[in-house]
Amino acid sequence: MKALDDLLAQTEFTDEEVARILRIRTPEEADLLQRRAYDLTTREMGPNVYLRGLIEISNVCTANCRYCGIRKANHNVERYTLPRETILECARLALENGYGSIAIQAGERRDPKWVTFIGELLRDIHEMSCTEALPQGLGITLSLGEQSLEVYEYWAEASGNPDGLRYLLRIESSNPELFHRLHCTPGKHEKVLEHRYEALVNLRKAGYQVGTGVMIGLPGQTIEDLVQDIRTFEKVGADMIGMGPYLTSLGADMVSLGQMPHDDLLQLSLNMIAATRLVLRNVNIAAATALETLEPRGRIMGILHGCNVVMPNITPQMTRASYQLYDNKAGTEVGAESNILVENDIVRIAHRTLGLNRLGSSLRWVERTGRPAN
Numbered sequence: 096m097k098a099l100d101d102l103l104a105q106t107e108f109t110d111e112e113v114a115r116i117l118r119i120r121t122p123e124e125a126d127l128l129q130r131r132a133y134d135l136t137t138r139e140m141g142p143n144v145y146l147r148g149l150i151e152i153s154n155v156c157t158a159n160c161r162y163c164g165i166r167k168a169n170h171n172v173e174r175y176t177l178p179r180e181t182i183l184e185c186a187r188l189a190l191e192n193g194y195g196s197i198a199i200q201a202g203e204r205r206d207p208k209w210v211t212f213i214g215e216l217l218r219d220i221h222e223m224s225c226t227e228a229l230p231q232g233l234g235i236t237l238s239l240g241e242q243s244l245e246v247y248e249y250w251a252e253a254s255g256n257p258d259g260l261r262y263l264l265r266i267e268s269s270n271p272e273l274f275h276r277l278h279c280t281p282g283k284h285e286k287v288l289e290h291r292y293e294a295l296v297n298l299r300k301a302g303y304q305v306g307t308g309v310m311i312g313l314p315g316q317t318i319e320d321l322v323q324d325i326r327t328f329e330k331v332g333a334d335m336i337g338m339g340p341y342l343t344s345l346g347a348d349m350v351s352l353g354q355m356p357h358d359d360l361l362q363l364s365l366n367m368i369a370a371t372r373l374v375l376r377n378v379n380i381a382a383a384t385a386l387e388t389l390e391p392r393g394r395i396m397g398i399l400h401g402c403n404v405v406m407p408n409i410t411p412q413m414t415r416a417s418y419q420l421y422d423n424k425a426g427t428e429v430g431a432e433s434n435i436l437v438e439n440d441i442v443r444i445a446h447r448t449l450g451l452n453r454l455g456s457s458l459r460w461v462e463r464t465g466r467p468a469n
């Protein structure tokens with residue numbers, strides 16, 4: 096058998112080799128993997144860790160994803176939608192603190208009122224944020240679920256900053272059977288994996304930097320599934336990856352299926368981040384809040400294993416408790432200014448720098464479009 100050292104230096108990997116990486120358990124091998132993934136990250140992506148100030152603008156949702164705490168059928172959540180002014184205030188705070196980019200996330204809605212609300216909001220954010228520090232305005236990542244090509248195009252146009260335009264749409268799992276189990280509610284199959292893929296194609300057509308990802312450690316998920324997830328990231332041409340451990344949520348519909356034991360789930364999540372970095376090389380990879388929820392030093396560990404993006408929560412305190420996708424969600428108590436200090440600490444510990452006032456686009460996207468790095 097090939098020594099792990101040699102294997103990790105490869106630029107291409109067979110499925111079995113990726114699986115071997117994902118199965119790493121001993122401290123010696125884990126340490127080697129961490130160092131290799133970290134070195135590759137700084138070599139390919141530079142020393143910067145980029146910020147995306149996350150604003151959870153609404154928890155109103157029309158979907159019933161079984162893992163999710165804000166699924167429509169959970170009647171124990173108080174539903175909210177932040178007013179336009181409040182969102183603009185958050186965006187302004189992000190801008191003033193040097194975030195460079197924000198991420199706008201909400202439950203999934205497709206009604207015309209919502210589509211227009213988002214379009215107008217994007218126009219306002221752009222207008223407000225074109226400043227000396229950021230002549231093109233804030234970078235925007237949207238995370239608003241499956242929409243039509245027309246809606247994606249409308250939002251892209253409204254955002255006014257084609258070089259800082261991104262969309263996150265996780266596939267959750269590339270195993271169609273597992274995807275189906277996660278999204279079927281009795282008598283009604285709302286989500287189809289094929290539609291997710293179509294949406295990803297449409298996002299590219301509409302000019303977005305396209306992000307996708309999966310949950311790690313899902314009940315019934317195998318190592319082979321995760322290997323295929325990474326292959327799928329490549330196939331759909333992902334520029335960015337966001338993934339994190341699956342955590343149970345009392346408001347969801349999967350509590351009885353349990354959760355992987357903490358240490359196993361943590362190692363698997365870090366292995367998955369590192370493996371994704373080794374295979375995809377120059378994509379942006381975000382350290383998920385779920386990783387921080389699983390483990391207090393989760394974000395640092397994520398950065399040490401290949402992440403180069405963090406998404407500090409800058410949603411106003413009042414509504415944070417209502418955006419619980421899973422239980423005990425981390426970072427519900429820190430504000431935008433102190434977040435910067437926290438992030439500064441994190442990158443210092445990880446021997447990195449914060450990409451302040453930078454859009455921090457995916458270099459994979461730079462490569463495929465010929466646009467300048469920003």
Ligand code: 5AD
Nearest residue numbers: 162163265340341342344385420421
């Ligand atoms: N555990 C971990 N991640 C979750 N998400 C939703 N519910 C959970 C959960 N219980 C993730 C999904 C979704 C993203 C917004 O949050 O992957 O795409």
